[in-house]
Amino acid sequence: MSIIDPSKGKGETLNPENWGKDYADYLFRYALVRLRDRQGAEDVVQETFLAALKGKDQFKGLSSERTWLVGILKHKMMDYFRKPSRELPVSGLITSEDPPEEFFDLNGKWQVKPSSWGDSPMDALEKKEFWKTFEACMSVLPGRLAQIFALREFEGLKNEEICNLFNVSTTNLNVMLFRSRMRLARCLETNWFGKKAKGE
Amino acid sequence: MLSCKEAAALVSESLDRKLPLGQRIALRMHLLFCRFCRRFSRQVLFLRGTADRVRGEKEGEEPPVSDSLSAEAKEKIEQALKTHSESKSKP
Numbered sequence: 649m650s651i652i653d654p655s656k657g658k659g660e661t662l663n664p665e666n667w668g669k670d671y672a673d674y675l676f677r678y679a680l681v682r683l684r685d686r687q688g689a690e691d692v693v694q695e696t697f698l699a700a701l702k703g704k705d706q707f708k709g710l711s712s713e714r715t716w717l718v719g720i721l722k723h724k725m726m727d728y729f730r731k732p733s734r735e736l737p738v739s740g741l742i743t744s745e746d747p748p749e750e751f752f753d754l755n756g757k758w759q760v761k762p763s764s765w766g767d768s769p770m771d772a773l774e775k776k777e778f779w780k781t782f783e784a785c786m787s788v789l790p791g792r793l794a795q796i797f798a799l800r801e802f803e804g805l806k807n808e809e810i811c812n813l814f815n816v817s818t819t820n821l822n823v824m825l826f827r828s829r830m831r832l833a834r835c836l837e838t839n840w841f842g843k844k845a846k847g848e
Numbered sequence: 849m850l851s852c853k854e855a856a857a858l859v860s861e862s863l864d865r866k867l868p869l870g871q872r873i874a875l876r877m878h879l880l881f882c883r884f885c886r887r888f889s890r891q892v893l894f895l896r897g898t899a900d901r902v903r904g905e906k907e908g909e910e911p912p913v914s915d916s917l918s919a920e921a922k923e924k925i926e927q928a929l930k931t932h933s934e935s936k937s938k939p
């Protein structure tokens with residue numbers, strides 16, 4: 649079937665021969681940030697390419713080749729999360745029943761008080777070094793927390809969608825999101841902002 | 849009056865859903881008086897900002913992660929692509 653698609657105007661065509669070279673690393677990083685599981689990310693990338701080959705007649709050339717591949721990758725990532733047999737990456741089994749973390753004392757007061765991150769914390773986003781720190785902080789989150797944070801914040805999934813995917817209650821999910829944010833914030837504070845702006 | 853623990857949890861929740869009026873007011877009252885929770889609130893917004901940036905990678909920039917595929921994995925993928933495109937491309 650080689651129907652000429654009139655919408656394929658702008659020279660957006662598929663070149664599967666080059667996918668490995670052009671997109672494998674990109675897609676892998678994309679998946680790794682979200683799955684936090686190297687093997688899983690590699691598998692998902694491979695499945696994406698195979699699915700893309702199979703479905704290449706559906707490519708309408710409306711988006712770039714890469715965007716199209718990312719679309720397929722997203723589906724494959726959701727399949728990954730749905731697979732019940734999948735083993736979680738190390739330390740993945742975090743639930744809200746795990747020992748409470750020491751952010752607050754028994755009266756609910758801050759144990760370690762958040763410090764100021766300066767007047768323009770957003771400037772950090774322009775720095776390569778910051779992203780290294782960010783990545784390191786993501787990587788010390790327990791696997792499940794990191795996955796949930798990534799799905800909520802990077803993929804923009806709704807809370808209900810994540811609850812269904814992982815089969816957790818809304819209350820549990822709220823707790824886990826809270827913890828992941830808290831941990832990330834503390835980690836960035838210690839390893840980035842604390843080092844930049846001493847004082848206060 | 850909310851404790852800081854409760855207030856911070858609501859700060860986090862408010863990123864995921866619209867809080868009911870009562871909680872919203874209670875939270876606002878707490879934030880008015882508590883600069884630590886105000887800071888935490890700015891910090892989670894910062895996190896959202898980083899996430900927006902990571903999401904923005906779709907068009908344009910690279911994901912802010914330095915890792916890349918292992919050589920073996922790449923080899924495997926190249927191989928799979930090759931065999932599959934060969935077996936498929938016959939009309």
Ligand SMILES: [Zn+2]
Binds near residue numbers: 853878882885886
């Ligand atoms: Zn407070």
